[in-house]
Amino acid sequence: MKWLKNRFVVVSFLALLVFVVLAGIRFSGGLQMMELSIYDRLLALKTDSQVASPIVIIKETEADLKRFGFPVSDGYYAEALEKLLAAGASVAGVDKYRDQPVAPGSKQLEQVLTAHDTIFWIFFVGTPEQGSIAPPQFLLNGSQIGFNNTLPDTDGVFRRGLLFMDDKEVTYSSFPLLIAQKYLSAKNINPEGTEQGFLRLGQAVFSPLPDHFGPYIHEDMGGYQVFLNYPSLHRSFPGFTLSQLIDGEIPAASLKDKIVLLGSTAPSLNDYKLLPGFKEPRFGVELHAHLIDQILQAALGTYPLQSDWPEIYEYAWLALWCLLGGLASLKRGGLTHMTAILLAGLTILFVIAVFFQELWIPLLPPALGWMLTLIACVVWFSNQERNERQQLLKIFEQHVSPQVAANLWENRDKYFDAGGVLPSQITATVLFSDLAGFTPISETMTPVALMSWLNAYMEEMSNIIMAENGMIKGYMGDGIMAVFGAPAFKDDVDGIKADALSAVASGLGMNQRLKELNLVWQQQGLPPAYMRVGIHTGLGVAGTLGCKQRMEYTVTGETTITASRLESFDKTISAPTLDLPCRILIGESTWELVRDRYQTVKVGEFQLKGKVNMFNIYQVIS
Numbered sequence: 001m002k003w004l005k006n007r008f009v010v011v012s013f014l015a016l017l018v019f020v021v022l023a024g025i026r027f028s029g030g031l032q033m034m035e036l037s038i039y040d041r042l043l044a045l046k047t048d049s050q051v052a053s054p055i056v057i058i059k060e061t062e063a064d065l066k067r068f069g070f071p072v073s074d075g076y077y078a079e080a081l082e083k084l085l086a087a088g089a090s091v092a093g094v095d096k097y098r099d100q101p102v103a104p105g106s107k108q109l110e111q112v113l114t115a116h117d118t119i120f121w122i123f124f125v126g127t128p129e130q131g132s133i134a135p136p137q138f139l140l141n142g143s144q145i146g147f148n149n150t151l152p153d154t155d156g157v158f159r160r161g162l163l164f165m166d167d168k169e170v171t172y173s174s175f176p177l178l179i180a181q182k183y184l185s186a187k188n189i190n191p192e193g194t195e196q197g198f199l200r201l202g203q204a205v206f207s208p209l210p211d212h213f214g215p216y217i218h219e220d221m222g223g224y225q226v227f228l229n230y231p232s233l234h235r236s237f238p239g240f241t242l243s244q245l246i247d248g249e250i251p252a253a254s255l256k257d258k259i260v261l262l263g264s265t266a267p268s269l270n271d272y273k274l275l276p277g278f279k280e281p282r283f284g285v286e287l288h289a290h291l292i293d294q295i296l297q298a299a300l301g302t303y304p305l306q307s308d309w310p311e312i313y314e315y316a317w318l319a320l321w322c323l324l325g326g327l328a329s330l331k332r333g334g335l336t337h338m339t340a341i342l343l344a345g346l347t348i349l350f351v352i353a354v355f356f357q358e359l360w361i362p363l364l365p366p367a368l369g370w371m372l373t374l375i376a377c378v379v380w381f382s383n384q385e386r387n388e389r390q391q392l393l394k395i396f397e398q399h400v401s402p403q404v405a406a407n408l409w410e411n412r413d414k415y416f417d418a419g420g421v422l423p424s425q426i427t428a429t430v431l432f433s434d435l436a437g438f439t440p441i442s443e444t445m446t447p448v449a450l451m452s453w454l455n456a457y458m459e460e461m462s463n464i465i466m467a468e469n470g471m472i473k474g475y476m477g478d479g480i481m482a483v484f485g486a487p488a489f490k491d492d493v494d495g496i497k498a499d500a501l502s503a504v505a506s507g508l509g510m511n512q513r514l515k516e517l518n519l520v521w522q523q524q525g526l527p528p529a530y531m532r533v534g535i536h537t538g539l540g541v542a543g544t545l546g547c548k549q550r551m552e553y554t555v556t557g558e559t560t561i562t563a564s565r566l567e568s569f570d571k572t573i574s575a576p577t578l579d580l581p582c583r584i585l586i587g588e589s590t591w592e593l594v595r596d597r598y599q600t601v602k603v604g605e606f607q608l609k610g611k612v613n614m615f616n617i618y619q620v621i622s
Contacts, residue, residue, distance in 0.1 A: 032215045057286070058240055058242055060269075072102070080262060093122075110138045149162055150287065157275065180292045183296065231302075261285050275290070309360070350363065430483055430503075430555065458480070467509070469484070484502050500537050507533040531582040537587065588615070594620075601619050
């Protein structure tokens with residue numbers, strides 16, 4: 001198909017094909033987990049917020065459980081909270097389930113909680129199948145309870161958090177959101193609603209994740225979800241143990257005006273959460289701390305929320321890189337060159353993704369689009385070039401020297417099209433040769449021996465011609481037709497002169513080689529052979545003739561006819577001798593080009609067979 005010969009059409013077609021395949025895979029969710037995994041690695045490279053977090057964690061360790069018993073009684077929690085309040089903590093949050101009182105000290109805990117609205121407790125919103133876990137009984141209808149439901153992705157990593165959820169009757173706020181709001185209210189930052197019904201806190205609008213966010217395709221986006229971008233991922237929140245708090249070993253300055261979270265870090269309680277970029281899991285209270293930290297930083301304008309492109313932009317980004325991969329293939333070279341181009345594109349994509357970290361710019365799909373389109377186009381064009389090379393070799397096989405063949409291939413766009421060689425009017429030098437003493441030799445040999453001898457002779461003469469970058473056009477019995485200046489033609493005076501010089505050099509080389517062969521044949525008892533060579537320079541038409549199954553390159557025109565007439569011209573004039581076994585006759589146009597290099601004599605002015613005008617003929621001597 002002709003359109004397949006247009007490189008830009010092929011590039012566009014393959015880019016579209018790769019795009020459709022990758023878009024389909026991505027739309028089906030096939031790339032989701034890989035994209036999220038890449039996000040984790042990019043997150044590990046990002047710089048944390050320069051603003052220190054106000055969050056402190058009180059850890060309930062294994063040593064604390066051994067000391068205070070399990071479960072820790074309400075009295076110890078009441079004492080711990082009283083010490084936090086006394087130290088000037090701004091907000092306190094307890095990440096411990098306590099749906100049933102644990103004596104002693106339950107009354108004391110109730111008094112502390114009901115007397116201070118800066119203390120918050122968790123509960124779990126469940127389903128009829130899994131059940132739910134209520135908050136402390138005396139907080140059941142209060143505003144100091146927040147759910148601690150979390151949203152792990154399929155691989156168990158937590159990349160999303162919940163701000164609100166409902167059980168079809170009541171809407172609940174999350175534990176981290178309540179704590180963050182309480183802390184911000186002291187800074188006169190209070191919740192507001194937008195026209196779309198989204199939550200605004202300070203400088204940030206917390207819009208719920210749409211059905212499609214970043215790589216998420218088939219995830220449940222129910223509730224009011226936000227994407228976690230972990231402003232303080234690489235640094236640990238300051239922490240102390242429950243025992244240190246109870247024993248008064250924590251400096252008050254470390255707790256004053258802080259958000260203090262009390263949660264378990266005892267391995268036996270198995271409250272582990274897997275965070276992006278961490279091989280080892282962290283504790284649940286730390287996940288709450290990260291979500292609180294993100295809400296605070298976004299509201300205060302110290303660290304932006306993660307945003308993403310509209311879905312149509314993401315697919316346009318993929319299409320762009322598929323197309324760029326195809327266009328890059330047009331600059332293909334060797335393996336090292338192509339590898340460098342491939343890596344350069346991937347590097348650019350990586351730098352873009354790192355530089356715009358607050359914006360989810362897809363990295364994996366365009367990287368795959370870039371690579372696959374580039375590779376597909378390289379394979380396509382390489383296969384096309386291999387076919388074209390085979391076609392070229394089929395046309396010129398054994399007719400030109402390796403140097404000419406290399407030149408033809410390097411400049412193939414100039415000479416060839418899908419149908420063969422582009423027809424061109426050229427200025428070339430044509431050489432015809434013929435054996436003059438063939439009959440005496442043939443009478444002394446059997447047909448098989450004669451054919452063997454003739455093949456040896458032809459090979460010797462052909463090698464001389466091809467060594468001078470001539471093209472063997474064909475063999476006619478014991479004759480040879482060669483063209484200098486085709487198919488790699490020249491259109492400058494120096495190039496045309498060089499072709500004429502090469503043709504005459506071939507004739508002289510054939511003369512010298514025939515002298516040597518005659519000596520060998522005489523030793524073998526064979527009669528000597530003689531040659532006639534005709535050379536002429538002029539215009540001709542070069543191109544291919546035939547059909548796809550059998551195509552032949554040819555050069556036609558008056559120049560070819562004249563060279564043939566010169567070879568067969570009056571065989572009695574300047575007949576070959578043992579000292580000069582090859583008679584070389586050239587036309588005047590060739591003589592003008594070579595007379596300053598070779599010794600010639602004018603044979604005379606004659607009328608060649610089939611010609612009207614008189615014609616000057618010269619003989620090359622040496």
